[in-house]
Amino acid sequence: MITRLTIENLSLSRGERVLFDALSFAVSAGEAVALTGRNGAGKTSLLRAVAGFIRPAAGRIAFEGAAGELEPEDARAAGLHLLGHQDGLKPGRTAGEELRFQALWAGGDEASIAEAVKALQLEPLLGLEVRKLSAGQRRRTALARLIAAPRPLWLLDEPLAPLDADRRAGLGLLMERHLADGGLILAAVHDLLPIPARAIEIGGGA
Amino acid sequence: MRSLGVLYRRELGMAWGRGGGPLLACAFFACIAALLPLAIGPSPERLAAVASGSAWLALALSSLLSLERLFERDFEDGALDLIALGPASLETVSAVKCLAQWTANGLPLSIMAPVVATALGAPLSLAVITFATALIGGLGFAFVGGTGAALALGARRGGVLVAVVVLPLLAPPVIFGAGAIEAYAAGMGWQAGFAFLAAYCLAAMGLSPFAMAAAVRNALS
Numbered sequence: 001m002i003t004r005l006t007i008e009n010l011s012l013s014r015g016e017r018v019l020f021d022a023l024s025f026a027v028s029a030g031e032a033v034a035l036t037g038r039n040g041a042g043k044t045s046l047l048r049a050v051a052g053f054i055r056p057a058a059g060r061i062a063f064e065g066a067a068g069e070l071e072p073e074d075a076r077a078a079g080l081h082l083l084g085h086q087d088g089l090k091p092g093r094t095a096g097e098e099l100r101f102q103a104l105w106a107g108g109d110e111a112s113i114a115e116a117v118k119a120l121q122l123e124p125l126l127g128l129e130v131r132k133l134s135a136g137q138r139r140r141t142a143l144a145r146l147i148a149a150p151r152p153l154w155l156l157d158e159p160l161a162p163l164d165a166d167r168r169a170g171l172g173l174l175m176e177r178h179l180a181d182g183g184l185i186l187a188a189v190h191d192l193l194p195i196p197a198r199a200i201e202i203g204g205g206a
Numbered sequence: 207m208r209s210l211g212v213l214y215r216r217e218l219g220m221a222w223g224r225g226g227g228p229l230l231a232c233a234f235f236a237c238i239a240a241l242l243p244l245a246i247g248p249s250p251e252r253l254a255a256v257a258s259g260s261a262w263l264a265l266a267l268s269s270l271l272s273l274e275r276l277f278e279r280d281f282e283d284g285a286l287d288l289i290a291l292g293p294a295s296l297e298t299v300s301a302v303k304c305l306a307q308w309t310a311n312g313l314p315l316s317i318m319a320p321v322v323a324t325a326l327g328a329p330l331s332l333a334v335i336t337f338a339t340a341l342i343g344g345l346g347f348a349f350v351g352g353t354g355a356a357l358a359l360g361a362r363r364g365g366v367l368v369a370v371v372v373l374p375l376l377a378p379p380v381i382f383g384a385g386a387i388e389a390y391a392a393g394m395g396w397q398a399g400f401a402f403l404a405a406y407c408l409a410a411m412g413l414s415p416f417a418m419a420a421a422v423r424n425a426l427s
Contacts (some may be wrong), residue, residue: 053290053426086284092223104212105292143378145288152309 010059037202043188085141096126103148116148135162254327261323300418304374312344346407356421
């Protein structure tokens, strides 16, 4: 169980280009942090670095639990969700099949899947093929795994973009509940998050 | 273990779902076999002489068909991120994907192999060994092919690249597999060829998951 994410003196580069240098901040349990910055500033890369996909050029990313520092691999395998621009849904399968796979793979069970379906009002979509869903419906199906497989750290990349006003508010409620349960949220955003969040600006960009 | 079962069932469902990949591979297999008499002439003696070998060649080509989607689709739509953050290591994930590929494609193809060989004029007595070698060989094809598919991740038009990377690596199983059938037909010891084939497949199963996991990590970064 992750209770704190610490980023110390982190530098990321893609190829020759340095995205940002010496970035330090921490996210504690119950806190939401909104990463802002221009296109290409490195918000997505930072999220992917926290998820362990990109190796930092310098600095470190540490996860702490109640009993001290956690092994990064274990923390990532069981403690975080990364929801990127892509929803990770197969066009040819039904939303229900995809949600079930995503949830069971990430450690959920039938009861939590049912809860997620209710929380995101997915009932009417479950039997539909993903190719027939709108962008917003796809995003909601993907977001469902946050609820269906509870993990403490949510890394969200533009989670709101395809959602309508009501759904944004709905997602805000889910985020508030997650924070109240001791969760952590790190989100890259251009729009404001529907919950109070500490903003951190990521430098540079072009 | 439970989550690996979930992944395995998903892979099978995707292989068989819409489009029926395995049926396509089987149809492709049959098409190559049907072209052969047109290319080398219909004389039964000549066809019978190359029947088992041609069946193996067609088998290797048909195994390539669905390799591209083994990793590429999950990579394109972001599902590979999700899978990488799951409870199992990428090595295990790759092995499960290849096993599913074998069940979905290798199994139907190895059932087709004796049918095709017999249709080309191979004696019926070779059917069992043709099936057995094709089944074991298919396992090697799936793991070696998976390595090619993982290496080609992110390359545009990766399908052809996969074929070019993988086909040379399929030479040993084709030699051992077709050789074992040949030896069996001639009444000689087929066990050596069969054992070499099995050894190749075991080595592929043991080594290629590490190569696949490394290639996937590289593609995701």
